[in-house]
Amino acid sequence: MTIDAAEAIRLDKQSQFHPFTSITDLKTDGPTVMASGQGVRVRDVEGKEYLDGMAGLWCVNLGYGRKEIVEAITRQSERLSFFHTFNGMSTDVVAECADALLKRAPVPMARVFFGASGSDANETQLKLIWAYNNLRGKPAKKKIIARWNAYHGSGVATASLTGLPGMHSLFDLPQGPIIHVSAPYYYRKAPEGMSERDFSAQLAKELEEVIEREGGDTIAAFFAEAVMGAGGLIPAPEGYFEAIGPILKKHDILLVADEVVSGFGRLGTYWGSQTYGYEPDLITAAKGVTSGYFPMSAVFISPKVWDVFEADAATVGVFGHGYTYSAHPVGAAAALAALKLIDELDVVKNVADVGPYMLNALRDRLGQHAHVGDIRGQGLMIGIELVKDRATKEQLPPANRTGRQVLKAAAQRGLITRALGDTLVFAPPLVITRGEVDELVDKFALAVEDVFA
Ligand SMILES: Cc1ncc(COP(=O)(O)O)c(C=O)c1O
Numbered sequence: 001m002t003i004d005a006a007e008a009i010r011l012d013k014q015s016q017f018h019p020f021t022s023i024t025d026l027k028t029d030g031p032t033v034m035a036s037g038q039g040v041r042v043r044d045v046e047g048k049e050y051l052d053g054m055a056g057l058w059c060v061n062l063g064y065g066r067k068e069i070v071e072a073i074t075r076q077s078e079r080l081s082f083f084h085t086f087n088g089m090s091t092d093v094v095a096e097c098a099d100a101l102l103k104r105a106p107v108p109m110a111r112v113f114f115g116a117s118g119s120d121a122n123e124t125q126l127k128l129i130w131a132y133n134n135l136r137g138k139p140a141k142k143k144i145i146a147r148w149n150a151y152h153g154s155g156v157a158t159a160s161l162t163g164l165p166g167m168h169s170l171f172d173l174p175q176g177p178i179i180h181v182s183a184p185y186y187y188r189k190a191p192e193g194m195s196e197r198d199f200s201a202q203l204a205k206e207l208e209e210v211i212e213r214e215g216g217d218t219i220a221a222f223f224a225e226a227v228m229g230a231g232g233l234i235p236a237p238e239g240y241f242e243a244i245g246p247i248l249k250k251h252d253i254l255l256v257a258d259e260v261v262s263g264f265g266r267l268g269t270y271w272g273s274q275t276y277g278y279e280p281d282l283i284t285a286a287k288g289v290t291s292g293y294f295p296m297s298a299v300f301i302s303p304k305v306w307d308v309f310e311a312d313a314a315t316v317g318v319f320g321h322g323y324t325y326s327a328h329p330v331g332a333a334a335a336l337a338a339l340k341l342i343d344e345l346d347v348v349k350n351v352a353d354v355g356p357y358m359l360n361a362l363r364d365r366l367g368q369h370a371h372v373g374d375i376r377g378q379g380l381m382i383g384i385e386l387v388k389d390r391a392t393k394e395q396l397p398p399a400n401r402t403g404r405q406v407l408k409a410a411a412q413r414g415l416i417t418r419a420l421g422d423t424l425v426f427a428p429p430l431v432i433t434r435g436e437v438d439e440l441v442d443k444f445a446l447a448v449e450d451v452f453a
Helices: 005-015 023-029 067-079 092-104 118-135 156-161 196-214 240-250 272-276 303-311 329-344 347-366 402-412 434-452
Strands: 034-038 041-044 049-052 111-115 143-147 178-181 219-224 254-258 282-285 297-301 372-378 381-386 418-420 423-426
Touching (some): 092 111, 092 329, 118 219, 118 297, 347 372, 402 434
Parallel strands (some): 143 178, 219 254
Antiparallel strands (some): 418 423
């Protein structure tokens, strides 16, 4: 570091426009500026250490300081720091990475299209879907169904897909042929006493009604996260994908699995779709593909979709889509190293063990707390929803910003969590141990107690 802590904080505050940050909060609280990391821990410029309960932004799945990935990045940067994949160009490492990804797909997939972020990958998905239906002679079949509380990215189209009004109003979104249906938010949206299965059936009925109202021949695709992440940590209720799958099939609607967070082991299976037993036509992956060591995303294209492009190659001509950093060779090298580590460390097995352990530990410690309404999750995606009243589920006054207070109390105790309103979420590195989970739960419970004391 060439500047000291105070200078880093000052420069950041006066120079950087932060994403997803309140300008007012940044003025009063200042930025937290990180400097280093090892394993599940990061350290800020002032030397304070934190257990990172969010793996950065749900991405540093293998933890910080993984020499194997760092060395792969260094080697590739020295050998060939960049080459593109436009006009039929490629690099050896990209070819190997595409193959490695296809071999790990949950269902047979024909091709991978690379990008640099989850948002650009979902933009690619939309363009692929629209092109697919143009090529099939179905130009009217273009509408996309997403769900309230979904998070699919921050671009104009992907923020439109995203079902969070806070990401819409300032920017005149949503734009485009996008329809939102209800979130599968069992805790808040299911009528009192209704089972998860019946709630899923109700949501499937709503979906079918929307499709019939709009006309199935106008709807191209349905986007879904297995467990909603940024929209409030909402796992699919029992029977959800089972109930909606046949409806989508019946109306020839593509199912896009947004596995940006859930891919590569986070739910205790390699893919989120395997936890919930559904078969996607298209998959969006990012984050964990390089464990956050390099920006990279991958769109997986099923034979059903690819065959249409290949059969009508003459109409497609030069496929007019791509990014400078599509299939970056350094990203591919990072991904190959990360994929190898996921296998070697048996990360998926660790999540299958530690995930339920963490959920139980949180429930044991906080399940009876007067202001903890719900503790839910799957694998290592876990959310704790705070309420004013457990019995009625009445929400805390938004003006109190209780979630943010807990986040700050946790940070003081050396723990990073994330506040989605009053739902605090955890998505720690997938290599976290039971001992580290104990520490996380203890710090978090104390932070909750600090705030409600
Ligand atoms: C499910 C999901 N899809 C897409 C994205 C967008 O990814 P990115 O921030 O890399 O553009 C995210 C980011 O958190 C996500 O959680």
